[in-house]
Amino acid sequence: MTDCDCRTLIDRLPSRSKAYVFGSCLRSGQPPADIDLLIVYDPEVCPPEKTYDLHAPFINAARSTFDLPVDFTLLTFKEERDSRFVEDTSAISLHVLWPNL
Numbered sequence: 001m002t003d004c005d006c007r008t009l010i011d012r013l014p015s016r017s018k019a020y021v022f023g024s025c026l027r028s029g030q031p032p033a034d035i036d037l038l039i040v041y042d043p044e045v046c047p048p049e050k051t052y053d054l055h056a057p058f059i060n061a062a063r064s065t066f067d068l069p070v071d072f073t074l075l076t077f078k079e080e081r082d083s084r085f086v087e088d089t090s091a092i093s094l095h096v097l098w099p100n101l
Helices: 003-011 048-065 077-083 085-089
Strands: 018-022 035-041 070-076
Touching (some): 003 048, 035 048, 035 077, 035 085, 048 070, 070 077, 077 085
Parallel strands (some): 035 070
């Protein structure tokens, strides 16, 4: 994947949404079987009933960018805070992985 692919992918996120990678693709050792991505979103910008549709450009781009199956989890900022998903899974923001984008 090139920097251009990464920039295009991140640019497809709706306003105030953030994407994180977690799971086996972050662990060293064996190659991952898939890529797990978390999308955290603002329900004021992306109403829950429209969340998947509003994130579809990002989801479709991610599926076509990576050479592995991509699984998605979508949470509001409050749901993520309450569940501590990022902390508990040691998820890493895509902006941290690609800071120059």
